[in-house]
Amino acid sequence: MIQFATELARQAYKERQAKKKKVNREAIIKHIQKLRQSSKCSKCDTIGGLQFHHFESRGGNRKLTIRFAAFSGSWTKLQRELAKGEWLCHTCHVATHNEVTNNGNQGNDSK
Numbered sequence: 128m129i130q131f132a133t134e135l136a137r138q139a140y141k142e143r144q145a146k147k148k149k150v151n152r153e154a155i156i157k158h159i160q161k162l163r164q165s166s167k168c169s170k171c172d173t174i175g176g177l178q179f180h181h182f183e184s185r186g187g188n189r190k191l192t193i194r195f196a197a198f199s200g201s202w203t204k205l206q207r208e209l210a211k212g213e214w215l216c217h218t219c220h221v222a223t224h225n226e227v228t229n230n231g232n233q234g235n236d237s238k
């Protein structure tokens with residue numbers, strides 16, 4: 128715990144931390160936008176207008192999205208999230224989710 132001489136000093140510290148987080152948050156959002164525009168779709172090499180596909184979304188166990196990582200203002204969390212997915216164009220993203228859904232239904236269908 129940090130000890131503060133005065134209540135004013137404590138307030139000033141809190142404000143500095145909040146400002147830092149806000150600056151980080153804005154930088155992270157800009158970084159994500161840049162990635163979205165400059166990355167290639169992992170499947171068909173389309174550039175721009177990409178969506179982030181989270182590998183874990185198939186299990187519905189998506190604890191932290193990159194949007195949330197951005198909001199947290201933490202670069203560490205963002206890097207951790209980026210490692211858990213890939214950039215896909217809209218077409219491939221939809222196709223990927225359809226594939227996952229179809230695979231999930233396999234075996235349950237008694238024809």
Ligand SMILES: [Zn+2]
Pocket residue numbers: 168169170171172173215216217218219220
């Ligand atoms: Zn694609």
